[in-house]
Amino acid sequence: FAAVLSVFLLGTSLGAALYQRSGRRVTSPWLLTDLLAGISLTCILGIFALWKAQPIYDASRAALGDSSIGVLVAEMTVAGAVFLSPTFFMGATFSHLVQAARRPDGGVGQAAALNTFGGAVAPALFGVFLLPLIGSKWTLVLISLGYLLLLPNVAGWRWGFLAAPIALVFALPANVHVVRIPPGGRLVEYREGVMASVAVVEDAARHRVLRVNNRFQMGGTAAANAEYRQAHIPLLLHPAPQRALLLGLGTGITLGAASLHPNVQSDGIELVPEVVEAMPQFEPYNFS
Known part of the structure; x- marks a missing residue:
């Protein structure tokens, strides 16, 4: 859990920092579309990484040994493969939305309140209700593709942003179970x-x-x-x-x-x- 939380916070902070450094100067009306599409695409890619979590972990342990540092780095490597890219885009998107919500009457506070409320509701909706109902794979797919429903505008080649995550869903394995199976088992x-x-x-x-x-x-x-x-x-x-x-x-x-x-x-x-x-x-x- 500590490794996952560390990677989540690292990715979010890196995305927010890069947006503050460069993204906030971008005036393109397509910026939010690009950021949301980036979240969707990298979330799907994260599912592929989750599918390969055991081989990634085993390769890291083989390279780093059985020391406590080796175990920690191996767990961080798996967490990074799954979470780092999506959280990077999430951090940039959150920064963009906060900047867009600024108003004299306190729009940032309202946006932060809604974001916190969503963060409170999401674990119950996805972790308690959907996960036992449809499994981890389709819960993650539903979350990933849900970002596409938030795209404010799509035109031209950006329709590819819509098509790419959907196409990758069909390439996913039948399940993403992380289970160690013995040889011949x-x-x-x-x-x-x-x-x-x-x-x-x-x-x-x-x-x-x-x-x-x-x-x-x-x-x-x-x-x-x-x-x-x-x-x-x-x-x-x-x-x-x-x-x-x-x-x-x-x-x-x-x-x-x-x-x-x-x-x-x-x-x-x-x-x-x-x-x-x-x-x-x-x-x-x-x-x-």
């Missing part, structure tokens, strides 16, 4: 939600693991015996167990083992709904 299931992305990955030996945000491994079939013991040992040690509460269901393998004990009511709590939805992929290991 496959992606069994992938779900995106408000809190996390959840992937079920199968390796060449047909063992499956559950990954959250491509970073946290939440158990798998290869370690099923160890996960069974996490339920059996405490329940067997208790003289008369009646109820068991498991925090974090993951694959459901431990919960399934607890359910085998007679006269014991086993309950599980999971914060990520998509994890629960992926549990059937771990049958029969979780006895579901």
Whole structure:
């Protein structure tokens, strides 16, 4: 998150600085059109970069090593590939709109208020509603092409600004899932939600693991015996167990083992709904 925020602020400030240095002297009526089209185009290109985020990260780590600085630079490299160009145009566009909003009665304050309100509404609209509904790819595409609806005027060769992002959408891959797949493995299931992305990955030996945000491994079939013991040992040690509460269901393998004990009511709590939805992929290991 820190890397993404740093790149976002860097790109925005660079775009604003360049506009203040050069762009504000441009009197062309097409300037806003060009800036908005630039945002749309670079947002689409950012989706391509997001698709290649894992190879970019792996190449950076291979070149920089496993030091903390190497990890930080690799994360910054991925964030820069995705966000730097769009945020550059966003910074320039924001500066242009603020300058255009100047009025004796305080137009800049009104513009800043509307911008802040939009920034407050957007996470709920896109992150909470659209992302689980249509997925990250089409949410990002919708945002990218939405800038084209704001173009104040289009004529002549600038129709290409309209056509280029739309054409690139058809070149996008079927999905932009950022998931590390082992050699000979496959992606069994992938779900995106408000809190996390959840992937079920199968390796060449047909063992499956559950990954959250491509970073946290939440158990798998290869370690099923160890996960069974996490339920059996405490329940067997208790003289008369009646109820068991498991925090974090993951694959459901431990919960399934607890359910085998007679006269014991086993309950599980999971914060990520998509994890629960992926549990059937771990049958029969979780006895579901």
